Amino acid sequence: xxxxxxxxxxxxxxxxxxxxxxxxxxxxxxxxxxxxxxxxxxxxxxxxxxxxxxxxxxxxxxxxxxxxxxxxxxxxxxxxxxxxxxxxxxxxxxxxxxxxxxxxx
Numbered sequence: 001x002x003x004x005x006x007x008x009x010x011x012x013x014x015x016x017x018x019x020x021x022x023x024x025x026x027x028x029x030x031x032x033x034x035x036x037x038x039x040x041x042x043x044x045x046x047x048x049x050x051x052x053x054x055x056x057x058x059x060x061x062x063x064x065x066x067x068x069x070x071x072x073x074x075x076x077x078x079x080x081x082x083x084x085x086x087x088x089x090x091x092x093x094x095x096x097x098x099x100x101x102x103x104x105x
Contacts, residue, residue, distance in 0.1 A: 004062035006081060011045060011052040021051045066096035 014021065018034045021044075034051075038044040042057045062081070069077045080092045 006060040006062040006065060008056075008058045008060055008079075009054060010056040011047070011054055013047070014044075014051045014053060016051055017049055018046060018051055066092045068093060068096045068100055070100070 022034055034044070034046070042054050045052050045054060060081075064083065065079070065081045067079045071077065076093075076097070078093055078096070080089060080096075082089075082092050
């Protein structure tokens with residue numbers, strides 16, 4: 001059954017195809033072994049046929065998520081995902097900022 005996924009992360013290209021990468025690993029069934037060995041573990045992923053190393057991988061709640069970051073100049077950066085069934089962005093951000101302030105105090 002399919003479901004929503006919400007992921008935040010960081011990757012960097014190794015600049016090689018999966019075939020080249022797996023030759024370095026001394027493997028013959030390149031794509032199948034790559035998927036079994038690396039992709040499931042989120043160690044490496046393929047983007048456009050090129051191998052990328054996963055630096056950071058964080059699974060987030062696909063039913064609702066808010067992240068706020070206050071910068072030195074006073075601006076607030078945010079990312080928010082919510083079900084629009086009564087709540088709004090104001091409410092999501094107010095709650096997240098209050099939570100962040102309580103962590104500091």
